[in-house]
Amino acid sequence: MKQSLQLKLGQQLTMTPQLQQAIRLLQLSTLDLQQEIQEALESNPMLEVSESEDSGDDSSSSSDADLKLESSATETISESNKEEADWQENIPEDLPVDTHWDDIYQGSGSGNVGPERDDSYFDSQIDNTETLQEHLLWQLNLTPMSDRDRMIAMAIIDAVEPSGLLSTPIEDIYRGLARVVDGTPEEADDSEWEAPNEVDAATDEDDHDRLDIDEVFAVQHRLQLFDPIGACSESLSQCLMVQLNQFAKDTPCLDAAKMIVSEHLLQLGNRDYKQIMRRCRIKENELKQAILLIQQLTPHPGELIGSSETSYIVPDVFVSKKSGRWLVELNPDIAPKIRINSNYANLVKRADSSEDNTFLRDNLQEARWFLKSLQSRNETLLKVASCIVDKQQGFLDFGPEAMKPLVLHDIAEDVGMHESTISRVTTQKYMHTPQGIFELKYFFSSHVSTDNGGECSSTAIRAIIKKLVAAEDPQKPLSDSKITSLLSDQGIQVARRTIAKYRESLGIAASNERKRLV
Structure with missing residues (x-):
């Protein structure tokens, strides 16, 4: 292939550094x-x-330099300086395209004089949010406990998610600890592994050194009483049950609340109140009091610790x-x-x-x-x-x-x-x-057409949906099809799937999840 030089003409859109800035x-x-x-x-x-507190000649000259009032940056210099036009003549108005400050002005990057500051102190002051695990470890260090129990507690805390629940079942944590304490080989199949029973433990010469699963459960129960109450639980039901156990025994409908949390939590989430009353054999008034008691609990106790910083607009x-x-x-x-x-x-x-x-x-x-x-x-x-x-x-x-x-x-x-x-x-x-x-x-926002030939904003439709849901009957919430029919009566033609999309964007649950007891 023969090499050659060629000249080509073309147009290209470029931006000057000041335009890029x-x-x-x-x-x-x-x-x-x-x-x-x-x-x-x-x-x-x-x-x-x-500075607003300047006075005299300084204030009169600085007022011309105020960003809010000046129409040209060159007016910021005192008008009494007669040589202003001289040094401005040698300053170009525009830089060549596709250039950088350092290409033309070598000193522009060296304006920060003086020793470098160490910002580690300021970073440490800002990033001082305590995580849930750090909060639990701090309480663990203040709790008298044997070295063996402390090792179990640290293993459980390591498995805690930010929500407060365990990311690993307690049985898996026990198996991992047993390999360390009892010397169980890691190659052993977990599916075939079983906790030692009482007979095997009695025949073992080193019975007092073997780790028992009851020890792990005992340490877990102690950690669940740490602040926040209910952390280190395996499931939502267990977390809520730990919090219910902290109420006084004479609390009204406490037994009903415990039964709902332990056995009928799924039906409670689906608002299937009739089935709950039938299975628990309680009346509607008792169910209301039990639900009010459950609503006082914290399903994710970890969110109380290490919450994100509030951002202000x-x-x-x-x-x-x-x-x-x-x-x-x-x-x-x-x-x-x-x-x-x-x-x-x-x-x-x-x-x-x-x-x-x-x-x-x-x-x-x-x-x-x-x-x-x-x-x-x-x-x-x-x-x-x-x-x-x-x-x-x-x-x-x-x-x-x-x-x-x-x-x-x-x-x-x-x-x-x-x-x-x-x-x-x-x-x-x-x-x-x-x-x-x-x-x-x-x-x-986008728009949809109305029956009279006009247009309605999607933001306005969301506001109407929010207003309709706020005024609905809690026992018979409006479905998406019903909302579509109500909007159609107002001359706004919107599909049911569009209503569902707008409802979800507003954070409004479906009709079956909005059902409440009056």
Whole structure:
């Protein structure tokens, strides 16, 4: 094969570094944006936080640098500096496409001066959630127990799942311990292995050293009384029974509750109350009291320990009604107000190629682009949020049942942007409304046709389903077919399988599982 050189012409879509930065900031959530700004403040000496308590000449110059008020990042520098135009002439407006900061500005990555910090202390303060096994081991260390029982207890705790139940049957745990204590070969078939009976134990010379399954059960019973009560149980029925045993013996309907938990837990889950009353030979009033007693129990005691941290939502946009009009405002507290440090900016000299001046020039240009990207993000977010509020005023006035169908294409046409940009803006961005706090994507939904030729949003249909289920008869809950019929009476034609899908998305159980005793 002969080698040759050829020239080809072609078109390719490329993005400048500042455009890539603007797109990346646009899709960041509030917490990620705060972290990004903090990293920029630490790495770029040209950026600083705008303090509200500044006064005199400093406050007048910093007000021009405020991100909320400036229309151009270059206005952040004091107007009294007459050489501003000189050093700005040598700073390019755009970088070549497909380049990185380090390719043009070698000093941009070295802005973080000083010794490196050890964040292990802060990580240890944040990651301090205690797991269930650690909580059980802590109680085990405080409990007087023989070494043999402690070994059994540690084996049982190792098999505890986060829910509090055992992931391995207690017999399997006993077999594993027996191999260690009694020296049973690991190659032995578990299906043929049996616990030694009393006759074999009596004839064994080392009877006192052999592990008995009753020892494992005894240690398990002790662990089940640890906090939380019922942990280390094999099944849900056993876990609930341990908790019921902690009630006083004179508790009303305690025996009935124990019988239901031990023998009729499946029927209780299926709401088959008639069968439970027939088998337990109890009346409806007694069944109600027994069910109320069972509802006080914890089916997954492990969830009480080591629960996940609560995450709080900080709204990006506030919506309020003033003088009969809906107003949209950005949350001023979602990110610190930053500006360019005028003192450092004034140190940039014209026609000076020294290393220090190049470092300042590079960081100044990077700071200007960062401020422009932040301003563009805020303007785009405010524009999209205002358009959503304009189209969903019915929701703001009357609630989810008045939600109108809306897709990304509708907003993209009104604001003159691409649908992908609208998708980035509405992801992980939240709006505070009189109806509550919602993600911007919540206001987008598909639609179904109505009998009068109109359209009904899927969000509105979910709200109607939720309202119908809340008002249903607990003894005769509405089935999916019945809900379909009720919606049809309102002019909304929806298939039964669609109703089932919407019901499951709302976390509403099926009709047979919603049945209650009045």
